[in-house]
């Protein structure tokens with residue numbers, strides 16, 4: 577292994593869903609800094625365009641609702657047509673709806689499952705087919721500490737993220753023999769728009785005290801994990817869930 581170049585993504589094509597803000601934006605920037613062409617996929621057209629333009633001439637934005645099967649098919653084909661190959665997919669598009677379990681609305685349940693769970697599968701299936709055809713690829717699914725522990729008022733979110741680990745493991749099992757590794761990253765709270773919505777409050781201050789490192793994560797720390805898992809240094813890592821939670825879930 578050439579350790580000098582292990583995090584170089586020159587000539588690589590990386591697709592990032594939810595790339596227009598938060599963790600996805602930070603991941604898009606990290607890959608572009610390491611030389612990749614980044615397809616910034618998001619519902620938010622203007623924000624996605626702004627991010628893609630900030631990454632340089634190789635990167636482009638694509639508008640897509642990851643929960644819409646038809647939208648995913650057409651955007652995945654458009655990205656493949658544009659770049660002729662796809663080396664990395666990061667599924668970062670996601671939403672959170674908070675409510676006590678007994679009062680969560682049907683709309684909030686469906687939206688969370690459709691975007692976080694079905695969206696992750698639709699994108700992985702559509703882009704995964706191109707990766708299987710080319711015989712190589714890395715898929716990184718953004719899960720959460722809520723993928724393996726209970727968080728109060730997060731019933732739909734926890735259900736969707738537990739499911740993301742299930743998708744990750746099955747795809748990892750089916751596809752690694754054909755060159756496609758699939759892993760997930762499970763952050764604790766990251767202070768993005770989504771993170772603030774759930775945790776920028778006294779409950780968040782109490783949670784911080786339970787994290788051995790004593791703080792929440794930075795988007796760049798999640799991006800660094802995504803770079804590593806997508807690199808040749810992680811070729812033997814498959815079906816794993818990388819917790820970036822400061823040790824919260826060990827207690």
Ligand SMILES: NC(=O)c1ccc[n+]([C@@H]2O[C@H](COP(=O)([O-])OP(=O)(O)OC[C@H]3O[C@@H](n4cnc5c(N)ncnc54)[C@H](O)[C@@H]3O)[C@@H](O)[C@H]2O)c1
Pocket residue numbers: 593594595596597598599600617618619620640641642643667668669670671691695718719720721762763764765766767768769770771772
């Ligand atoms: N922020 C945290 O504390 C935290 C912690 C653990 C896991 N996560 C996960 O990380 C991922 C990113 O979270 P974030 O904090 O960056 O959120 P964010 O709200 O800052 O960004 C999410 C992005 O996804 C896009 N998006 C939403 N629905 C979409 C859809 N249907 N199709 C396409 N794009 C859509 C949004 O437009 C937005 O740009 C999510 O999957 C989230 O569950 C976040």
